[in-house]
Amino acid sequence: MTPKAEQGTGLRADAARNRARVLQVAREQLALGDDSLQLNAIARLAGVGVGTVYRHFPNRHALREALSAERFQELLAEARAAADDEDALAGLHRLLRFALDRALHDPGFAAVLESASDAEARTSAMKAEYDRAVAELLDRARCTGAIRHDIAADDVRRLLCGIEHAVRSGADGSARAGVYLGVLLEGLRPPR
Amino acid sequence: MTPKAEQGTGLRADAARNRARVLQVAREQLALGDDSLQLNAIARLAGVGVGTVYRHFPNRHALREALSAERFQELLAEARAAADDEDALAGLHRLLRFALDRALHDPGFAAVLESASDAEARTSAMKAEYDRAVAELLDRARCTGAIRHDIAADDVRRLLCGIEHAVRSGADGSARAGVYLGVLLEGLRPPR
Amino acid sequence: MTPKAEQGTGLRADAARNRARVLQVAREQLALGDDSLQLNAIARLAGVGVGTVYRHFPNRHALREALSAERFQELLAEARAAADDEDALAGLHRLLRFALDRALHDPGFAAVLESASDAEARTSAMKAEYDRAVAELLDRARCTGAIRHDIAADDVRRLLCGIEHAVRSGADGSARAGVYLGVLLEGLRPPR
Amino acid sequence: MTPKAEQGTGLRADAARNRARVLQVAREQLALGDDSLQLNAIARLAGVGVGTVYRHFPNRHALREALSAERFQELLAEARAAADDEDALAGLHRLLRFALDRALHDPGFAAVLESASDAEARTSAMKAEYDRAVAELLDRARCTGAIRHDIAADDVRRLLCGIEHAVRSGADGSARAGVYLGVLLEGLRPPR
DNA sequence: CATGAATGAGTCTTCATTCAT
DNA sequence: CATGAATGAAGACTCATTCAT
Numbered sequence: 001m002t003p004k005a006e007q008g009t010g011l012r013a014d015a016a017r018n019r020a021r022v023l024q025v026a027r028e029q030l031a032l033g034d035d036s037l038q039l040n041a042i043a044r045l046a047g048v049g050v051g052t053v054y055r056h057f058p059n060r061h062a063l064r065e066a067l068s069a070e071r072f073q074e075l076l077a078e079a080r081a082a083a084d085d086e087d088a089l090a091g092l093h094r095l096l097r098f099a100l101d102r103a104l105h106d107p108g109f110a111a112v113l114e115s116a117s118d119a120e121a122r123t124s125a126m127k128a129e130y131d132r133a134v135a136e137l138l139d140r141a142r143c144t145g146a147i148r149h150d151i152a153a154d155d156v157r158r159l160l161c162g163i164e165h166a167v168r169s170g171a172d173g174s175a176r177a178g179v180y181l182g183v184l185l186e187g188l189r190p191p192r
Numbered sequence: 193m194t195p196k197a198e199q200g201t202g203l204r205a206d207a208a209r210n211r212a213r214v215l216q217v218a219r220e221q222l223a224l225g226d227d228s229l230q231l232n233a234i235a236r237l238a239g240v241g242v243g244t245v246y247r248h249f250p251n252r253h254a255l256r257e258a259l260s261a262e263r264f265q266e267l268l269a270e271a272r273a274a275a276d277d278e279d280a281l282a283g284l285h286r287l288l289r290f291a292l293d294r295a296l297h298d299p300g301f302a303a304v305l306e307s308a309s310d311a312e313a314r315t316s317a318m319k320a321e322y323d324r325a326v327a328e329l330l331d332r333a334r335c336t337g338a339i340r341h342d343i344a345a346d347d348v349r350r351l352l353c354g355i356e357h358a359v360r361s362g363a364d365g366s367a368r369a370g371v372y373l374g375v376l377l378e379g380l381r382p383p384r
Numbered sequence: 385m386t387p388k389a390e391q392g393t394g395l396r397a398d399a400a401r402n403r404a405r406v407l408q409v410a411r412e413q414l415a416l417g418d419d420s421l422q423l424n425a426i427a428r429l430a431g432v433g434v435g436t437v438y439r440h441f442p443n444r445h446a447l448r449e450a451l452s453a454e455r456f457q458e459l460l461a462e463a464r465a466a467a468d469d470e471d472a473l474a475g476l477h478r479l480l481r482f483a484l485d486r487a488l489h490d491p492g493f494a495a496v497l498e499s500a501s502d503a504e505a506r507t508s509a510m511k512a513e514y515d516r517a518v519a520e521l522l523d524r525a526r527c528t529g530a531i532r533h534d535i536a537a538d539d540v541r542r543l544l545c546g547i548e549h550a551v552r553s554g555a556d557g558s559a560r561a562g563v564y565l566g567v568l569l570e571g572l573r574p575p576r
Numbered sequence: 577m578t579p580k581a582e583q584g585t586g587l588r589a590d591a592a593r594n595r596a597r598v599l600q601v602a603r604e605q606l607a608l609g610d611d612s613l614q615l616n617a618i619a620r621l622a623g624v625g626v627g628t629v630y631r632h633f634p635n636r637h638a639l640r641e642a643l644s645a646e647r648f649q650e651l652l653a654e655a656r657a658a659a660d661d662e663d664a665l666a667g668l669h670r671l672l673r674f675a676l677d678r679a680l681h682d683p684g685f686a687a688v689l690e691s692a693s694d695a696e697a698r699t700s701a702m703k704a705e706y707d708r709a710v711a712e713l714l715d716r717a718r719c720t721g722a723i724r725h726d727i728a729a730d731d732v733r734r735l736l737c738g739i740e741h742a743v744r745s746g747a748d749g750s751a752r753a754g755v756y757l758g759v760l761l762e763g764l765r766p767p768r
Numbered sequence: 769c770a771t772g773a774a775t776g777a778g779t780c781t782t783c784a785t786t787c788a789t
Numbered sequence: 790c791a792t793g794a795a796t797g798a799a800g801a802c803t804c805a806t807t808c809a810t
Contacts, residue, residue, distance in 0.1 A: 012790080014790085014791090015790070015791090018790095018791080038782095038783070038784085039783090039784075039785090040783065040784075040785095041783095043792095043793085044793095048791075048792080049791055049792035049793050050784090050785085050786095050792080050793065050794095051785095051786085051787085051790090051791060051792055051793070052790080052791055052792070052793095054784095054785075054786090055790075055791080059784090060784090114357075114358075114361045115361070116361060116362065116363045148375075148378075150371050150374075151371065151375070154362075155368060155371070155372070158358040158359075158361050158362055158368075158372075159355075159358045159372060159375060161357065161358060161361060162354035162355050162356075162357045162358030162359075162361075162372070163351075163354050164354075165306075165353065165354045165357040165358075166306075166350040166351045166353060166354030166357075167350075167354075169306045169307070169308065169350050169353060169354075170308065170346075170350055171308045176347065176350075179342050179343065179347070180347070180350075180351060180354070182342075182379075182383065183340075183343070183351060183376070183379035183380060184375070184379055185379075186340075186378065186379040186381065186383050186384075187374075187375035187376055187377075187378045187379025187380075188375060188379075189378065189384070191374065191378050192378075192381070204772085204773070204809095204810075205810090206773075206774085206809080206810085207772090207773055207774085210773085210774080230799090230800070230801090231800090231801075231802085232799090232800065232801075232802095233800090235776095240774075240775085241774060241775040241776050242775085242776065242801090242802080242803095243773090243774065243775060243776070243802090243803080243804085244773075244774055244775075246801095246802070246803085247773070247774080251801095251802095252801095396769075398769080398770090399769070399770090402769095402770080422804070422805085423804090423805075423806090424804065424805075424806095425804095427771095427772085428772095432770075432771080433770055433771035433772050434771080434772065434773095434805095434806085434807095435769090435770065435771060435772070435806095435807085435808085436769080436770055436771070436772095438805095438806075438807090439769075439770080443805090444805090498741075498742075498745045499745070500745060500746065500747040532759075532762075534755050534758075535755065535759070538746075539752060539755070539756070542742040542743075542745050542746055542752075542756075543739075543742045543756060543759060545741065545742060545745060546738035546739050546740075546741045546742030546743075546745075546756070547735075547738050548738075549690075549737065549738045549741040549742075550690075550734040550735045550737060550738030550741075551734075551738075553690045553691070553692060553734050553737060553738075554692065554730075554734055555692045560731060560734075563726050563727065563731070564731070564734075564735060564738070566726075566763075566767065567724075567727070567735060567760065567763035567764060568759070568763055569763070570724075570762065570763040570765065570767050570768075571758075571759035571760055571761075571762045571763025571764075572759060572763075573762065573768070575758065575762050576762075576765070576768075588788095588789075588793080588794065589789090590788080590789085590794070590795085591793090591794055591795085594794085594795080614778095614779070614780090615779090615780075615781090616778090616779065616780075616781095617779095619797095624795075624796085625795060625796040625797050626780090626781080626796085626797065627781095627782085627783085627794090627795065627796055627797070628794075628795055628796070628797095630780095630781070630782085631794070631795075635780095770810105771808105771809100771810080772808105772809105772810095773807105773808095773809090773810095774806105774807085774808085774809095775804105775805100775806085775807080775808100776803105776804100776805105776806105777803105777804100777805100778802105778803085778804095779801100779802085779803080779804105780800105780801085780802085780803100781799100781800090781801085781802105782798105782799090782800085782801100783796105783797100783798100783799095784796100784797105784798100785795105785796085785797105786794105786795085786796075787792105787793105787794095787795085787796100788792100788793105788794090788795095789791105789792080789793095789794095
């Protein structure tokens with residue numbers, strides 16, 4: 001066991017510090033609206049060498065996935081909570097509202113969430129777990145006739161990313177997020 | 193008067209030929225999945241000098257807008273037809289189905305359709321005309337209680353692009369387009 | 385003889401008009417501080433084709449010389465007047481003051497004035513005539529011991545352009561022109 | 577401490593070598609009469625990548641200033657020596673003669689010397705130090721009535737560059753440098 | 769003579785990635 | 790492991806000049 005047994009990663013203390021610093025800077029860049037994630041620039045801002053960044057994240061996509069991992073953890077927590085909801089439809093709505101909010105705040109996360117192919121197995125696993133939770137909610141809700149039958153969990157995931165896309169394309173920030181999500185939720189009900 | 197008075201553009205015959213060639217090559221590149229639209233490469237493929245491309249299209253965006261202009265014309269024709277439909281809701285559905293189909297076939301067109309800022313005034317004009325047609329349909333459909341009240345024409349345009357995004361993010365081509373569009377159309381009805 | 389017998393150039397009326405328009409625009413560009421004299425841009429601003437500009441002025445230098453020709457005429461007029469001055473030194477001072485003023489107002493003219501090689505014979509001829517007038521003044525002034533012996537007319541021309549350069553390099557416009565010219569005039573006297 | 581602790585620059589050995597190589601090539605290009613300083617061409621001639629040149633010198637002007645920095649150091653050394661001269665006027669003459677010589681040998685240096693705006697603070701600092709030294713000499717010389725009162729150090733700097741310009745514009749190399757400098761020095765004395 | 773579209777060599781600049789230190 | 794200098798392919802864009810109309 002490592003001296004400090006931090007989060008279970010087998011990293012030397014300084015390596016872990018560098019990795020965290022890089023992730024932090026990358027997050028800041030995204031927050032500033034720069035989604036190019038240039039590894040050179042990030043290295044400079046993080047005060048580490050480019051090589052260090054490349055050691056930890058062999059390419060831009062790996063960094064992006066790492067960045068979204070913690071978002072994914074939050075999402076999974078919410079998904080588990082939603083699964084415990086008595087009212088499946090309410091749980092689903094709550095979960096999607098949460099997911100949309102997170103995706104809007106972190107475009108990189110949205111990209112990973114909607115991507116059909118992942119760079120790291122861990123990402124695929126998290127995505128699968130999320131889909132499983134949604135699928136369960138969908139199934140339960142369908143028993144009460146509240147959800148259409150031609151929609152699966154991955155459809156919902158993609159549709160949500162589509163909604164996020166629509167919200168973002170507006171000039172007025174996230175002002176329309178609530179309404180657009182309402183359209184999606186209503187659209188998921190069986191056609192009249 | 194010019195000998196051939198072709199399509200009313202005030203271009204010399206050879207200039208028009210070059211312009212068309214460039215557009216043609218650009219379309220092919222997009223069809224091949226390369227949406228970078230590198231003016232250098234396009235010039236080479238079109239067999240014209242770089243300067244020629246730059247003369248006709250000062251930047252990549254201008255080229256993209258020019259490419260989508262014809263798509264837009266088709267869309268406007270359909271919009272006018274839909275406006276004549278007795279059944280406003282049916283007309284709207286038909287129009288959105290058409291728009292989604294076109295956007296899926298031409299990602300550049302989708303991008304222009306959803307963009308909040310245009311490079312050329314003509315694009316903005318076409319977008320406005322499309323929005324007007326949709327707004328009219330929405331209004332008429334709302335009279336029969338078929339459409340929710342918190343949605344405007346530009347919302348519909350963005351939501352449609354969101355749907356397009358969702359369809360495209362799937363691994364199975366446009367297979368889910370019908371279902372996803374169904375979700376949108378249903379979602380546009382007033383909440384139960 | 386041509387119908388309008390303008391300035392003796394054997395140009396058709398429209399050709400002469402175009403030539404004048406080009407020169408006018410070029411002058412304006414220089415006045416605006418753009419001394420790049422791009423033939424393309426000038427053609428556009430003058431409302432003529434590039435080819436027309438090239439017909440009249442095969443290259444940038446020819447245009448520059450043409451531009452300075454009228455300045456040169458003014459300068460020659462002043463030189464003749466100065467030559468008539470009883471007081472040779474006073475005449476020289478007056479002439480140099482005039483030349484400096486003109487050079488400061490027209491950098492292109494300054495460039496032609498100082499250049500050691502001309503594109504057109506006419507320019508060389510005017511330059512020679514100017515130098516002759518200055519040489520005469522120098523000679524007459526030297527009789528009264530007012531001018532050093534190691535300086536010829538072309539030296540004076542170059543030194544004046546040097547002064548012009550010094551004035552222009554200052555941040556405060558032509559504010560120091562008078563003083564700098566004073567330094568030159570004093571420096572032309574025999575060393576004490 | 578680095579093994580060789582070369583000239584105090586905080587550069588890695590290979591980086592310093594490359595930087596020197598680039599400067600060397602740039603100097604050669606200037607010596608060959610090509611003052612365009614094209615970073616691409618210099619990179620090729622120096623046998624380094626373009627990026628290397630851009631890393632050391634972000635733009636042409638930075639390179640030019642770096643090139644003139646060493647010239648400036650020589651000039652400052654001479655200025656300090658001149659300041660120690662008993663005879664202020666003699667010191668000034670000596671210093672200006674030296675400066676003219678250097679400016680004539682290095683047109684880039686002349687350009688930096690006369691420029692009203694510098695890209696690097698270090699250049700401005702050196703220029704200011706040079707002006708200080710000249711100002712001191714002027715003041716001391718003025719006490720003996722040897723220098724006119726309407727001339728400051730930066731005027732002298734500009735006038736010297738003007739003289740350099742005049743010398744260079746002649747067809748016969750630097751043959752007239754001595755005489756032209758004599759005119760300036762004489763012109764700096766109070767008017768009779 | 770006039771036109772202006774076309775040309776394409778030439779220039780600047782960025783940035784992902786490697787590798788010597 | 791960390792560093793960051795070096796690399797150089799790649800791309801954007803300009804502009805002097807030509808020549809078909």
